[in-house]
Amino acid sequence: MHRVLRRIFPLAAVASIGGALLINQVGALAYTPGSTGYDISFPQCGIQYPGGRFGIVGVDGGYPFVHYNPCLADQYARTPNAAVYINTGYDPLYTQVDGKHTTFECLLQSLFAPGSAAQRAAWAVGCSEASRSMAYATSQGAGNPGGWWLDVETGNSWSSSDLSLNQFTIQGIVDTLLRRSSAPVGxxxxxxxxxxxxGSRRVSGAVADWVATGSTSFAGVEATCSASFSGHPVRLVQYLRDGLDADYACRS
Structure with a gap:
């Protein structure tokens, strides 16, 4: 996951999950309050994994469609109460049905989405990002995670001239994950x-925020639990501990 300072229509209902997650809200990524975990991906291949009550493992190799985490199978198998995250982004190149980007299935599904032709193409991009990431996760034994997190950062490609294309891309990811998996999305x-x-556009179907801080100290982490960026409850706050990403589960 690229780190801060370094890291259309809902198609399915979201099911609650157990393990280190509390079944106290249907469809909410509600981790045990006050617990800590970690997130890892391809940069941590070959190192000793950190400890924690839960973990989130990256599926992709930093960008959608490019390459995937070669250590996903091992990292996921060794992670307690594991969820996964996928990288996201939009680029006109991604709309090509070329065997690497937009899938034909997602292109067909996008015909039923609302919006302009460009917005429907963006939705198909998101649908394809989800489809390809899910296929790889499944091939690595990580196809049934406790939750799916979307890594949405400016370090990846996005439209700067029409933010609605970014929204439709993210919506396509969420819709596809919810249609194909019972796990919630954050x-x-x-x-x-x-x-x-x-911008101020809403993405429906996601149920939780995971806030990156880039902080090397735990101080202020709990206060960030009230700093929602999307309007969803903040469930996790990320900070740095011993050079690795640590995650705090909010109490409210």
Missing amino acids: IYSTAYQWRSIV
Whole structure:
């Protein structure tokens, strides 16, 4: 996951999950309050994994469609109460049905989505990002995670001239994950990055925020639990601990 300072229509109902997650809200990524975990991906291949009550493992290799985390199978198998995250982005190149980007299935599904032709194409991009990431996760034994998190950051490609294309892309990811999986969906970002990418537009179907801080100290982490960027409850706050990403589960 690229780190801060370094890291259309809902198609399915979201089911609640157990393990280190509390079944106290249907469809909410509600981690045990006050617990800590970690997130890892391809940069952590070959290192000793950190400890924690839960973990979130990256599926992709930093960008959608490009390459995937070669250590996903091992990292996921060794992670307690594991969820996964996928990288996201929009680029006109991604709308090509070329065997690497937009899938034919998602292109067909986008014909039933609302919006302009460009917005429907963006929805198909998101649908394809989800489809390809889910296929890889399944091939690595990570196809049934405790939750799906979307890594939404300015470091990846996005439209700067029409933010609705970014919104439709993210919506396509969420819709596809919810249609194909019973696990809930949350979003990882910051207030600045979220506004830069989607503006004030809403994405439906996601149920939780995971806020990146870039802080090397735990001080102030709990206060960030009230800093929602999308309007969803903040469930996790990310900070740095011993050079790795640590995540705090909010109490409210």
